Amino acid sequence: MKVRVTVNDVVYERDVEPRTLLAYFLREECRLTGTHVGCDTSSCGCCVVVVDGDRAVKSCTMFAAQADGHEILTVEGLAQGGKLHALQQGFWDQHGLQCGYCTPGMLLTAYALLKHEPNPSEAEIREGLAGNLCRCTGYNNIVKAVQQATGALQPASAAK
């Protein structure tokens, strides 16, 4: 079936099988491999993308057909004009990643969280990220990264 999906403001028209999952559409049809597939069973959150501006969705649990006519934001679309998004800068400054595998999902989940609650408390950030697994960092620096993006925490370099 023909689908027309806008990903990071670029229109992709492709002919796909209905069973094509959005995560694989993004990676294999759009060649946007920033969206990672971790558990492949809707548990880990590595594949989270944002649909229509404010809804975080596990792209391994949505069909590309469902995205027909909709707008998707992936990690590749966060930086604008060569400048990192505030969340990306937060992850950089606060050491919010080690291996980086979960990072795109963390970023997009946090992006949707901040769309609905621009000034979340630490507890709200922790709750909001409860559907995303990280096996390296122990989460504390990820929470700090999101706090920096909201202005609640200064970059480590500026604090010195």
Added chain:
Amino acid sequence: MIPAAFDYLRAHTTDEAFAHLQQHGAEARVLAGGQSLIPAMRFRLARPAVLVDINSLKDLGELRIDGNVLAIGAIVRDSDIERAAWIGERRWSLIHDVSRVVADPVVRQMGTIVGSLCHNDPAGDWTAAALASRATIVIRGKSGTRRVPIDEFLVDSFTTAVDDGEMALGAEFPVPDDRTAGSYQKVERKVGDFATAAAAVQVSLNADGTVRSAGVALSAAGPTAVRVDEAERLLAGQKPTTELIRAAAAAASRRSAPQADLRGSVDYKRHLAGVLVARGLRQAIARLGVQA
């Protein structure tokens, strides 16, 4: 894991969705949030030949208080409940609690209340909440639209009163009066896991502090969520004392018929069901400003 092949039909009106379902009968499944259906398809536990996507049906996305019921359309997401303007009122404390612990926060942005009811997983959260709230499901069938009480709706594991070719349009939760509060208590190994045990309770008090009516239900306690009738009868008309709550909890343990798995033994889960009912009752009445 890739699901088996299927035909994808996007409905643009409810009539169109219903026509597709009538045409394809048992071969077709409704795709709402897909957060249970798509994983089941990926594991090849479900192999529908046709998916009817209802996500474009804006009228089924309505969440509104309509007279004496809260009407929840078939594509209202868990996160819509969590963000509703009135959700902080204590009369809604049961569904507020539930909306914050279903699956995980990302799944809740897609997953739907009505889809969860129709999936009827033995460990579902909304099924127990619907029992305690005495909700009704609105089903469109060949001979028109009918309203089915939740007790009749939950037929067996993964089986409901929605027949082949039919579709659930929404759920209706009675609007509780302002002397009503509830609580949802769930023990899970980690966020997103199936419940080890869970209890939904809702209590309405009379002006003299006695219980006018109580809803008590368990999840992960048998083939479907179950109502603990005995506990509801024990509570009705009585002051909610410590002894009464203990008796209601004991009734819940007796009603619980769980299966042993990695989450715990039968004995443990039955014990836990009672503990969670007691905690839920204590929290509900505390929310009403009363101490047991």
